[in-house]
Amino acid sequence: MLKKFFYPAKLPTQATTPALSGILEIQYRSQVQQRHIQFDEAQFLALQHLQTLLEKLPGLQAYQQQSIAHKLLTPVPERCRSLYIFGDVGRGKSMLMKLFYEACPLVQKRRVHFSVFMQEVHAYIHECGQRNQPEAIASLAKKIRDAALLLCFDEFHVTDIADAMILGRLFSKLFDLGIVVVITSNRHPRDLYQGGLLREQFLFFIKILQGSANIVELVAQQDYRLSYPAAQRANYHCPLDGQADAFVRQHFNELTGGSARVAGSLQIFGRQIVLSAVHQGTALASFEELCTQALGPADYLAIAAKFSTLILTDIPRLTAEKRNEAKRLVTLVDVLYEHKVKLICTAEVPAQALYTEGDGAFEFRRTVSRLIEMQSDSYGRKI
Numbered sequence: 372m373l374k375k376f377f378y379p380a381k382l383p384t385q386a387t388t389p390a391l392s393g394i395l396e397i398q399y400r401s402q403v404q405q406r407h408i409q410f411d412e413a414q415f416l417a418l419q420h421l422q423t424l425l426e427k428l429p430g431l432q433a434y435q436q437q438s439i440a441h442k443l444l445t446p447v448p449e450r451c452r453s454l455y456i457f458g459d460v461g462r463g464k465s466m467l468m469k470l471f472y473e474a475c476p477l478v479q480k481r482r483v484h485f486s487v488f489m490q491e492v493h494a495y496i497h498e499c500g501q502r503n504q505p506e507a508i509a510s511l512a513k514k515i516r517d518a519a520l521l522l523c524f525d526e527f528h529v530t531d532i533a534d535a536m537i538l539g540r541l542f543s544k545l546f547d548l549g550i551v552v553v554i555t556s557n558r559h560p561r562d563l564y565q566g567g568l569l570r571e572q573f574l575f576f577i578k579i580l581q582g583s584a585n586i587v588e589l590v591a592q593q594d595y596r597l598s599y600p601a602a603q604r605a606n607y608h609c610p611l612d613g614q615a616d617a618f619v620r621q622h623f624n625e626l627t628g629g630s631a632r633v634a635g636s637l638q639i640f641g642r643q644i645v646l647s648a649v650h651q652g653t654a655l656a657s658f659e660e661l662c663t664q665a666l667g668p669a670d671y672l673a674i675a676a677k678f679s680t681l682i683l684t685d686i687p688r689l690t691a692e693k694r695n696e697a698k699r700l701v702t703l704v705d706v707l708y709e710h711k712v713k714l715i716c717t718a719e720v721p722a723q724a725l726y727t728e729g730d731g732a733f734e735f736r737r738t739v740s741r742l743i744e745m746q747s748d749s750y751g752r753k754i
Contacts, residue, residue, distance in 0.1 A: 394474050395422045402470075413591040414463045417456055420587050421471040421553070427451045428551065432477055432520055435549065453552040453584035455527075457559050460740040461594030464555035465525055471553065472523050482523035484709055485554075486702055489534050490668045492541065508537070512544035520550060526705060527556040528734050529564040529573070530698070536569070539576035546583045557737060560586060594740055606715040606746045607722065611685060615717040619655070619684055622715050626653045626680055639673050642666075652679040658686045662699040671703045675710035686718035691729030698731055701738045708741045711750070716742070 395418050403410045431451050456464055472482045492511065499507035515522070522545070529535050545552065556563075560580050564573045608618040623632065627650040635649030644666065648655040654674060661671075661683065674681065689697045707714050718725065722742040726735045744750055 393422065395425060395470055398470050398474065408463070408466065411463060411591050411593075413458075413589055414467060417464075417587055417589045418467055418470075420454055420456070420585060421467060424451060424454055424551070424553070425471060425475060428475060428477055428521065431549070431551070432479070435520060451551045453546070453554070453580075454587065455554045455556065455560060455580065455584045456587045456589055457556045458589030458591065459594065460557055460737040461744075462589050462591040464589055467589075468523055468525060468553065468555050475521060477521050479519050480521040480523070481519045482525070484668075484705055485524045485527045486705065487668045487672065488522075488524060489531075489537075492537060493533065496537075508540045509544055512541060512548055515545065516548040516550055521553070522550060523553045525555055525709070526737065527554045527563075528558065530567070530731055530734070532568045535564050535567055535573040535576070539573070539579055542576060542583075543579050546579065552584065554584070557734065559588070606713070607718065607742065608716070609718045609720055611687075611717060611719050615684075619682060619715075619717060622682055623648065623653070623655055626682075627651070637670075637673050637677065639670050642670070644670050644673070647684075649678070653682070654678040654680070655682045655684070657684045658696075658700075661703060662686075662696045666699060668702055668706060671706040672710075675706050675712050678712065680713040680715065681707060682715045684717045686716060686725065688719045688724065689726040689729075693726075694730040697726045697729065697735060700726075701731065701735060704738045704741050704745075708745065713750075714742070714745045 396415075399408075399415065399418055400410075402408045427449060428451060430449075437445060456467070458464055468482070472480070495511050495514075496507045499510065504510065529538065542552075560577045563577070564570055567573065606622075608615050624630075630650045632648035632655065633650070635646045635654070637644040637646070644664075645660055646654050646656045647660065654677075661674075683703075686700070687693075689700075704714070706712075722739045725739065726732055
């Protein structure tokens with residue numbers, strides 16, 4: 372994973388920049404006309420900020436590719452401020468990010484879920500420690516810059532003290548190296564890591580971010596994921612009763628052609644992920660197997676890469692004492708959602724009641740919204 376991310380991107384031999392005048396507006400209106408999305412004025416306003424950045428990036432790339440001698444004779448292009456878009460769940464932030472990223476002509480770019488990125492960061496720092504290599508953050512920032520000029524982070528949130536302590540130093544280096552960052556989040560930067568340990572040290576990151584990025588709120592009033600007809604929500608069953616067992620049995624039989632349940636496992640970094648049953652592109656696993664064990668993004672990425680459908684059974688109502696299990700469920704759903712894996716669930720209570728109090732309950736609202744969208748016929752369509 373680290374090698375793939377940090378290997379420098381190959382630069383194009385010829386200019387590939389398309390006409391950028393209003394391209395995002397054109398694409399957005401096209402999606403509206405095709406009825407893939409509804410027109411939303413708040414989304415359209417946020418889109419203008421992305422369009423402005425999109426038009427500046429090719430000039431920045433051209434300047435960065437010049438030799439030092441040419442740079443001395445060339446005017447420095449206008450600074451590209453990074454962009455941080457925040458707003459409530461289901462308002463279309465990730466959809467706008469996708470439009471922007473796909474329209475961006477830069478080769479040296481990467482879009483990644485923030486939790487996956489931070490896992491890579493911790494792994495690299497650990498490797499540096501194993502080699503007694505000093506200045507791990509500076510070395511990491513340089514490797515990131517060698518691979519990307521533009522970084523796009525989906526679902527930016529901070530609940531872990533280890534992340535909080537790293538972010539200020541890392542992003543300071545990234546911005547100094549000229550990397551442009553686009554971020555989507557459910558929270559304003561000043562509301563990140565509220566109540567976290569040593570939060571005063573995290574304030575340095577907030578200062579760095581606000582100094583280098585425009586902060587834009589997407590104030591759409593509707594969570595579009597909640598608008599799917601109830602008839603489409605056929606893949607989430609509650610409560611955990613006898614009918615739940617029949618629900619799982621029916622779906623597994625339909626997906627596998629009536630095959631017998633044969634347990635399976637995946638090996639990830641020396642760990643074994645046990646699954647109740649596997650058959651070709653279908654996996655069956657319990658909440659206990661995937662969310663009470665000490666699993667993380669890499670494990671869930673392995674599942675998403677191997678299976679097109681996951682049947683997840685026996686999700687309980689989660690209390691504040693189960694915050695770690697709730698956090699793992701958030702990560703699992705995020706990974707499955709990003710990779711368009713079909714998710715079929717049985718749970719004790721409706722999605723809206725799974726986790727309402729405790730650390731991370733605010734962030735869990737995104738998981739609820741995604742669980743509902745993942746039951747719709749439109750889930751998985753290319754936007």
